[in-house]
Amino acid sequence: MTVAALSAAEAPLQASPRAVSRRRAVRRFKLSLLAPLIALFAFVLMPVLLLQLYFSVHQWTVYLGSWWDADYIGLDLFKEVLTDPRFGWAVLRSLAFATGSTVGCFVFGFLLAYLMHKPFRGQAIYYIIFILPMLTVPVVVAYTAEMMLYQSGPLNDVITRLSGIEFKPSWLSDPHLALMTVSLLEIWNWTPFSFIIMLAGLTAIPKEPIEAAEILGASKWRIFWEVQVPLLRPVILLALVLRFLEAMAEFPKTWSLFQGGPGSATETLPVYIFMTTWQYFEISKGAAMSYIVMLLMIVIVLFAIRLLRREKRSLDKMYEQTDSPKVEA
Amino acid sequence: MAMTKSQRRRITSGVRYVVLSVWGLMAFFPIYWIISTSFKLDTQWFAWPPYYFPSPPTLANYMNVWFGAEEYAQTQYAISSQKPLISLYNSTVIAVTSTFLSVLFGSMIAYGVSRYRILSEARMFQLLMLRMIPPIVIVAPLSLYYTAIGLIDTRFGLILVYFLTTLPYAVWMTKSFIDEVPLEVEQAAEILGASRWRTVFEIVLPLIRSGLVATFLFILILTWSEYLLALIITKTQVTTLPIELSKYQGSTEGRVYGRQAALAVGITVPLMIVGLIIRKHLARGFSFGMVRR
Numbered sequence: 001m002t003v004a005a006l007s008a009a010e011a012p013l014q015a016s017p018r019a020v021s022r023r024r025a026v027r028r029f030k031l032s033l034l035a036p037l038i039a040l041f042a043f044v045l046m047p048v049l050l051l052q053l054y055f056s057v058h059q060w061t062v063y064l065g066s067w068w069d070a071d072y073i074g075l076d077l078f079k080e081v082l083t084d085p086r087f088g089w090a091v092l093r094s095l096a097f098a099t100g101s102t103v104g105c106f107v108f109g110f111l112l113a114y115l116m117h118k119p120f121r122g123q124a125i126y127y128i129i130f131i132l133p134m135l136t137v138p139v140v141v142a143y144t145a146e147m148m149l150y151q152s153g154p155l156n157d158v159i160t161r162l163s164g165i166e167f168k169p170s171w172l173s174d175p176h177l178a179l180m181t182v183s184l185l186e187i188w189n190w191t192p193f194s195f196i197i198m199l200a201g202l203t204a205i206p207k208e209p210i211e212a213a214e215i216l217g218a219s220k221w222r223i224f225w226e227v228q229v230p231l232l233r234p235v236i237l238l239a240l241v242l243r244f245l246e247a248m249a250e251f252p253k254t255w256s257l258f259q260g261g262p263g264s265a266t267e268t269l270p271v272y273i274f275m276t277t278w279q280y281f282e283i284s285k286g287a288a289m290s291y292i293v294m295l296l297m298i299v300i301v302l303f304a305i306r307l308l309r310r311e312k313r314s315l316d317k318m319y320e321q322t323d324s325p326k327v328e329a
Numbered sequence: 330m331a332m333t334k335s336q337r338r339r340i341t342s343g344v345r346y347v348v349l350s351v352w353g354l355m356a357f358f359p360i361y362w363i364i365s366t367s368f369k370l371d372t373q374w375f376a377w378p379p380y381y382f383p384s385p386p387t388l389a390n391y392m393n394v395w396f397g398a399e400e401y402a403q404t405q406y407a408i409s410s411q412k413p414l415i416s417l418y419n420s421t422v423i424a425v426t427s428t429f430l431s432v433l434f435g436s437m438i439a440y441g442v443s444r445y446r447i448l449s450e451a452r453m454f455q456l457l458m459l460r461m462i463p464p465i466v467i468v469a470p471l472s473l474y475y476t477a478i479g480l481i482d483t484r485f486g487l488i489l490v491y492f493l494t495t496l497p498y499a500v501w502m503t504k505s506f507i508d509e510v511p512l513e514v515e516q517a518a519e520i521l522g523a524s525r526w527r528t529v530f531e532i533v534l535p536l537i538r539s540g541l542v543a544t545f546l547f548i549l550i551l552t553w554s555e556y557l558l559a560l561i562i563t564k565t566q567v568t569t570l571p572i573e574l575s576k577y578q579g580s581t582e583g584r585v586y587g588r589q590a591a592l593a594v595g596i597t598v599p600l601m602i603v604g605l606i607i608r609k610h611l612a613r614g615f616s617f618g619m620v621r622r
Contacts, residue, residue, distance in 0.1 A: 025525075026445070026525075029445075029525045029526075030441055030445050030447045033437050033438055033440065033441035033445075033447055034438065034441065034447050034448075036434040036437075036438075037434070037438060037496070040489075040492070040493050040496070044489060044490070044493055045493065047474050048467050048470045048471045048474050049467070049470070051470035051473060051474050052466075052467060052469070052470040055469070055470060055473075067473065108352070111348070112348075112349065112352060115345045115348060115349055116349070120342070120345070122346075126349050126353060127608070128605060128608065129353045129356055129357055130352070130353065130356055131604065131605075131608060131611065132356060132357065132360055132601060133356050133359075133360070134604070134611075135550070135597070135600050135601045135603075135604035135605070136359075136360065136597050136600070136601070137553070137554040137570075137571055137574075137593075137596050137597050137600060138554060138556060138571075139554075139556050139571040139574050139575055139593075139596075140363065140571075140574065140593040140596060140597050141359075143363075143574065143589050143590075143593055144359045144360075144362060144363045144590075144593065145359070147362065147363065147366055147374075147586050147589075147590070148359060148362055150375075152377045152379075153379065154362060154379040154381070157378055157379050158358075188355070188356070188359070191356075192356075193615055196611050196612040196615070197612050197615065197616055197620055199612070200612035200613075200616075200620045200621070201620060204620075204621070235620060238616055238619060238620065242615065242616065245461045248463060249463030249464065249465065251463075251465060251556065251557045252556035252557065252571070256556075256575055269463075269465070270463055270465040270557075273465050273466070273469075274465060274468075274557075277468075277469045278561075283469055283473075286469050287469055287470065290465070290466040290467065290469065290470075291466075293463070293465075293466050294462060294466040294467075297461070297462050297463060297466070298458070298462065301457075301458055301461045301462060304461065305454045305455070305457065305458075308454065308457075308619070309450070309454055311619075312619050315619055315620065319621060
């Protein structure tokens with residue numbers, strides 16, 4: 001029951017002047033709560049989206065003088081982008097990067113969360129150390145990586161010393177390794193994200209089914225797969241979906257460390273759009289590309305949102321169930 | 330091989346400590362490396378074999394980067410300007426203002442959603458799109474639009490986009506706190522004749538004070554470290570710290586690791602402090618309030 005619903009219920013059928021004025025006041029109140037959002041949409045987002053549409057169907061670069069005189073060329077740019085093999089590769093790279101790093105973050109994050117979900121000595125210290133990578137500015141992660149990953153740098157040196165084998169991959173200049181390097185950085189940077197979400201999930205799921213299974217003599221393995229994982233499904237999907245979307249947008253590390261290179265090994269979608277627009281100054285092609293990527297992402301996000309809506313409902317239900325006994329206690 | 334229960338438990342616990350410690354070392358080593366590099370003399374930045382400890386530790390990098398102190402600087406790497414301090418000022422003003430706006434208006438929207446359903450559930454999820462669609466797809470038209478209306482390279486311009494892009498977090502996170510406030514309190518206030526605005530500002534928001542602080546600090550983390558939008562919108566006048574750091578990259582010959590490290594530590598340490606203060610709320614923040622503890 002909301003306050004509004006309550007007020008509406010009070011209002012008699014043959015609206016008295018007082019009820020009318022009250023309803024008007026409520027409407028005014030609601031509108032003014034929303035006003036900032038409406039203003040932002042109207043004055044920032046809408047003009048930007050309209051401009052983007054304009055540029056993607058007009059040929060314009062910064063050399064061409066005033067952009068409002070640009071020639072209308074219809075959908076040519078879209079055709080150009082869609083037949084551009086570099087664009088295709090960028091899509092594939094982005095998907096590979098996002099999938100790989102999401103899975104990596106999730107596996108490590110879940111493992112750590114599982115090892116930590118029951119209290120033990122030193123838990124707080126481990127928790128603090130584990131979330132530090134997430135609290136490092138992405139650009140700083142990139143420069144730290146540069147300081148550590150050159151061929152005779154500390155990382156290769158440490159691994160060589162520990163293993164006794166000469167370990168000298170060139171993380172930063174080998175085109176076959178570069179995308180992997182960024183993925184590993186992303187995993188280092190954002191495993192804490194999956195970790196905290198999974199840890200929160202593991203501590204929130206109801207204990208009774210697990211205890212019941214233990215009493216019945218089920219092995220830890222079976223309890224994990226048949227009791228805990230199904231209970232954790234909403235949290236797992238949340239951790240995967242949100243991380244994947246963020247990874248699709250990753251720009252600071254990839255750009256600061258590689259600028260798309262070596263060759264075009266790290267040219268993900270954000271990097272390629274950035275280069276097209278700010279290095280080749282093909283504003284219109286960049287806009288068309290952005291449009292296509294935006295549509296692609298909208299499809300992905302709508303799918304993600306459908307998933308999240310369903311999972312949020314089961315999450316809310318779970319919190320209601322686990323919370324209510326606490327209130328009584 | 331039969332093991333007693335306590336033996337097995339001891340082994341599990343041992344394995345746990347080993348795995349956690351290995352990961353802990355991997356998580357901490359890069360952070361240690363950048364801190365230690367920031368205290369190293371220039372001959373040790375790029376040496377082989379690498380110096381694992383700065384010997385002797387020096388403050389020259391900090392003095393040079395943050396205060397442009399010539400006397401401390403080895404001439405070769407001296408970048409004597411006080412730019413980082415200006416960027417620090419810009420970063421602080423921009424991050425704090427945009428975060429404040431985001432939390433203020435975000436919590437009002439959240440209140441409206443929670444109590445008056447001003448946005449349907451579907452609309453609330455659509456709001457997430459502001460965050461989920463990569464910002465790269467709008468930065469080019471945004472930059473041209475800002476040029477046209479004179480907001481390019483201004484603090485206000487950046488504040489406005491940060492406000493917009495962090496709003497979904499603010500709305501969702503504060504809503505998760507407001508939802509936990511029992512309705513009876515507001516009904517009591519209504520009966521006692523408090524106006525709607527007073528109910529919001531003097532009853533509901535104070536009740537979720539700690540939640541608002543957590544939301545504020547959480548969004549501060551996002552705005553403080555944002556890179557792409559700052560790179561596009563700020564050209565020369567109002568660079569923020571992450572952009573300042575990337576400028577140290579190309580501007581000088583050779584590798585100035587120690588200087589970069591001193592700058593990087595200065596950027597990241599405040600963030601870590603803020604993050605550790607709200608460590609219990611991070612899961613809630615990053616999951617848009619869907620996961621709570």
